[in-house]
Amino acid sequence: MPAEDPSRRDGTAGGSTLVSEARESIAARPYAEGEPILEVRGLVKHYPLTRGILFKKQIGAVKAVDGVDFDLAAGETLGIVGESGCGKSTVAKMLVHLEPPTGGVIRYKGEDVTKLSGRALKAVRRNIQMVFQDPYTSLNPRMTVGDIIGEPYEIHPEVAPKGSRRQKVQDLLDVVGLNPEYINRYPHQFSGGQRQRIGIARGLALNPEIIVADEPVSALDVSVQAQVVNLLDRLQGEFSLSFVFIAHDLSIVRHISDRVGVMYLGRIVEIGTDEEIYDHPTHPYTQALLSAVPVPDPTAREYRERIILHGDVPSPAAVPSGCRFRTRCWKAQERCELEVPLLAVPAVFRDTDTPARHDSACHFAEEKRVVPPEGTLETPEPQDAPKPPRAAPSPDAGPSPDTPSPDRREPGEEDR
Numbered sequence: 350m351p352a353e354d355p356s357r358r359d360g361t362a363g364g365s366t367l368v369s370e371a372r373e374s375i376a377a378r379p380y381a382e383g384e385p386i387l388e389v390r391g392l393v394k395h396y397p398l399t400r401g402i403l404f405k406k407q408i409g410a411v412k413a414v415d416g417v418d419f420d421l422a423a424g425e426t427l428g429i430v431g432e433s434g435c436g437k438s439t440v441a442k443m444l445v446h447l448e449p450p451t452g453g454v455i456r457y458k459g460e461d462v463t464k465l466s467g468r469a470l471k472a473v474r475r476n477i478q479m480v481f482q483d484p485y486t487s488l489n490p491r492m493t494v495g496d497i498i499g500e501p502y503e504i505h506p507e508v509a510p511k512g513s514r515r516q517k518v519q520d521l522l523d524v525v526g527l528n529p530e531y532i533n534r535y536p537h538q539f540s541g542g543q544r545q546r547i548g549i550a551r552g553l554a555l556n557p558e559i560i561v562a563d564e565p566v567s568a569l570d571v572s573v574q575a576q577v578v579n580l581l582d583r584l585q586g587e588f589s590l591s592f593v594f595i596a597h598d599l600s601i602v603r604h605i606s607d608r609v610g611v612m613y614l615g616r617i618v619e620i621g622t623d624e625e626i627y628d629h630p631t632h633p634y635t636q637a638l639l640s641a642v643p644v645p646d647p648t649a650r651e652y653r654e655r656i657i658l659h660g661d662v663p664s665p666a667a668v669p670s671g672c673r674f675r676t677r678c679w680k681a682q683e684r685c686e687l688e689v690p691l692l693a694v695p696a697v698f699r700d701t702d703t704p705a706r707h708d709s710a711c712h713f714a715e716e717k718r719v720v721p722p723e724g725t726l727e728t729p730e731p732q733d734a735p736k737p738p739r740a741a742p743s744p745d746a747g748p749s750p751d752t753p754s755p756d757r758r759e760p761g762e763e764d765r
């Protein structure tokens with residue numbers, strides 16, 4: 350397996366100017382940080398359920414996405430989490446125009462892109478690129494790395510005229526921490542982490558402003574996941590990218606996201622900053638999800654409240670009336686069956702000034718911290734001696750098992 354050249358990972362190898370045109374043009378962004386670059390309103394994707402072979406008759410619909418709202422600010426990372434089948438990938442596909450929405454609006458810089466076609470749509474598609482989940486199946490095994498990364502230039506030759514493409518691709522390899530000399534190799538000659546770096550380089554080829562990453566590290570070994578997450582983090586800062594980062598692993602999402610949206614059965618049920626969602630969740634589904642996250646700190650683990658949800662997630666073809674979470678919710682009352690809860694700041698928190706004041710689609714929202722904050726607990730002692738307060742973690746104690754390690758390896762060390 351070829352090793353990466355770590356000295357090249359930040360693109361400044363040997364003081365070379367490999368970080369040239371491609372990088373500069375990606376970085377040249379005329380958009381102010383903090384402005385919403387993407388506004389998603391009432392996004393819906395229903396797949397028809399049909400019966401009959403010759404004369405197909407629609408008998409229902411799989412409500413894969415059923416009214417999703419969120420904003421993405423320029424330069425921001427929005428994490429979207431939720432169990433398998435909740436509609437995360439379908440949202441991602443609609444954002445990059447791989448699937449047409451059944452309804453709703455996707456505004457990119459104020460323009461509803463669901464109404465665009467032809468050249469206008471092509472220009473928008475260039476600016477919103479996707480990184481796929483599985484680096485083993487998403488790269489064509491018969492194409493060289495150079496052809497894979499350079500493929501988008503066939504559709505958008507204006508970004509890289511023919512004569513400059515090889516150099517552009519080599520710059521991109523360098524940017525993602527791969528040796529530019531590997532340009533003629535094939536995907537099977539790379540490890541999983543390296544293949545995902547190739548996928549990321551392809552995502553960057555057209556100098557996009559938004560990257561939609563659909564479970565970009567789920568198929569990788571845990572040790573390699575951290576490296577790829579750190580790479581994405583670095584690229585975002587370097588190129589002022591906005592990210593929609595989709596995953597089911599809450600720890601990884603927290604590590605990379607500024608804000609987090611929690612999806613359940615086709616809808617976002619709670620959305621807020623990472624602190625609001627992880628430390629002050631108010632929706633019972635978020636609380637249940639968080640209560641299942643592995644806790645590295647044994648003391649915190651002891652105090653953690655596990656919430657076991659009963660029953661299965663209902664089928665998206667038969668979504669419950671009212672609140673769609675009510676069939677599994679321990680708080681459900683009659684109102685939950687009759688009234689759809691809106692994704693808004695719950696009335697109970699509207700006049701407060703606490704982190705619980707964020708959007709949550711629950712009639713009976715209340716704050717519940719399922720994992721106690723680190724450093725606030727006392728270590729249980731076997732004897733009756735007074736319990737000393739837990740020492741704050743030493744700054745050089747190294748990352749916790751939940752915290753991905755820095756994107757740094759020794760020469761010769763490889764992704765697996």
Ligand SMILES: Nc1ncnc2c1ncn2[C@@H]1O[C@H](COP(=O)(O)OP(=O)(O)OP(=O)(O)O)[C@@H](O)[C@H]1O
Pocket residue numbers: 396411412413414431432433434435436437438439440597665
């Ligand atoms: N082309 C399709 N036709 C019919 N149903 C579909 C189609 N694509 C997705 N679905 C259904 O829509 C629902 C949401 O699927 P989606 O792949 O978006 O979920 P997800 O949250 O990304 O799950 P995972 O993490 O497993 O990929 C699922 O019930 C899925 O079976």
